Amino acid sequence: xxxxxxxxxxxQRTVALIFETGDKVMSTLTEFATKSGLSGSHxxxxxxxxxxxxxxxxxxxxxxxxxxxxxxxxxxALIGDVAAGPNEKPKVHAHVVLSKSDGTALAGHLLEATxxxxxxxxxxxxxxxxxxxxxxxxxxxxIRP
Amino acid sequence: xxxxxxxxxxxQRTVALIFETGDKVMSTLTEFATKSGLSGSHxxxxxxxxxxxxxxxxxxxxxxxxxxxxxxxxxxALIGDVAAGPNEKPKVHAHVVLSKSDGTALAGHLLEATxxxxxxxxxxxxxxxxxxxxxxxxxxxxIRP
Amino acid sequence: xxxxxxxxxxxQRTVALIFETGDKVMSTLTEFATKSGLSGSHxxxxxxxxxxxxxxxxxxxxxxxxxxxxxxxxxxALIGDVAAGPNEKPKVHAHVVLSKSDGTALAGHLLEATxxxxxxxxxxxxxxxxxxxxxxxxxxxxIRP
Numbered sequence: 001x002x003x004x005x006x007x008x009x010x011x012q013r014t015v016a017l018i019f020e021t022g023d024k025v026m027s028t029l030t031e032f033a034t035k036s037g038l039s040g041s042h043x044x045x046x047x048x049x050x051x052x053x054x055x056x057x058x059x060x061x062x063x064x065x066x067x068x069x070x071x072x073x074x075x076x077a078l079i080g081d082v083a084a085g086p087n088e089k090p091k092v093h094a095h096v097v098l099s100k101s102d103g104t105a106l107a108g109h110l111l112e113a114t115x116x117x118x119x120x121x122x123x124x125x126x127x128x129x130x131x132x133x134x135x136x137x138x139x140x141x142x143i144r145p
Numbered sequence: 146x147x148x149x150x151x152x153x154x155x156x157q158r159t160v161a162l163i164f165e166t167g168d169k170v171m172s173t174l175t176e177f178a179t180k181s182g183l184s185g186s187h188x189x190x191x192x193x194x195x196x197x198x199x200x201x202x203x204x205x206x207x208x209x210x211x212x213x214x215x216x217x218x219x220x221x222a223l224i225g226d227v228a229a230g231p232n233e234k235p236k237v238h239a240h241v242v243l244s245k246s247d248g249t250a251l252a253g254h255l256l257e258a259t260x261x262x263x264x265x266x267x268x269x270x271x272x273x274x275x276x277x278x279x280x281x282x283x284x285x286x287x288i289r290p
Numbered sequence: 291x292x293x294x295x296x297x298x299x300x301x302q303r304t305v306a307l308i309f310e311t312g313d314k315v316m317s318t319l320t321e322f323a324t325k326s327g328l329s330g331s332h333x334x335x336x337x338x339x340x341x342x343x344x345x346x347x348x349x350x351x352x353x354x355x356x357x358x359x360x361x362x363x364x365x366x367a368l369i370g371d372v373a374a375g376p377n378e379k380p381k382v383h384a385h386v387v388l389s390k391s392d393g394t395a396l397a398g399h400l401l402e403a404t405x406x407x408x409x410x411x412x413x414x415x416x417x418x419x420x421x422x423x424x425x426x427x428x429x430x431x432x433i434r435p
Contacts, residue, residue, distance in 0.1 A: 004435035006416035010154040046385040076385040076397040077222040077367040095191040095221040099397035107221040107244035117428040126151035138262040145149035212393040222367040240336040240366040252366040252389035271296035283407040290294035
């Protein structure tokens, strides 16, 4: 993954993150967020995956069901944000719509995915921090502004 | 729903809107837009719904078909804008991709939805107004810049 | 298609592009990008299409499979970017999620589509250029920052 700053004004920065074949999206993005100290970012991306694992939050079980998809997929809409987690480390939260060879769509919480051949992600970091706090009802760490 | 200003420069403001369990998205967002006097905004969001009603504009009937979905759904891609309606009041327009427990996607015009447990929405308001005007062909109020 | 500048600061410009019935999205957007000299832009859009052709990049064949859809469709999530192509001309890259009358989703690379009755697109052009370079492995022109 390579990054390039596109714009910077009054503490807000926009960056292009271009992932390459073999890059793991969530771990690479989390590593970038940690190195860059991100805590109030949002992003969108398009591209393609070689393989992906989606998640669906089962409200009865209060945990994510894992949905692995083992085929070349178009990344049609990847949307997400970065906030400080309960442990103070940057936490990436991303959802994604994927498409298969017949144009049908799969969608869900993005657990992990491997890029092939590219993912074009535009991220905007704001000067104001967002923080996630443990929510006892869902068991999730939710943003509390 | 709680909001937090993330950035402000030269009349453009970026705000995080964090919805909580039970919040009705369209009515809450419309109320926020009215109170804040929004008329040139765009936004994206991810999160989850307890229940939602999608719409599909039937071109033959010139009206929205209602598609209620009564199950816990991932909000995978919520995209929309706010412009001044023909009555001068802020009009929220949003489309959404939802996913079910097996990863299949449902999508459409967002008529209304109830959040559970969160919706993380990033909205950018510009200093320039957008206006909707009644379109006699479709019967819809379309943006005329 | 009509455009309106929403915001401009430190070399970054945000523009609303409002497409009308009959507008071809990709050719109209490419024409706008060429006239405006865009080379580092990203955008999102919602609206509706009368007809569309999606693409799926078949990794084995290294080419796009064409998936024509001949019915009125909600444009639920259109995400894309503009970068300078290998020939120096602006190259628009867009992916889209569409929905049918029963709320099912189709998704993929956007080859072309005809608007009906509107497409509301918000584009941000940065002062920094992005460039596409021919990738011998995929045969595609990928952004190399």
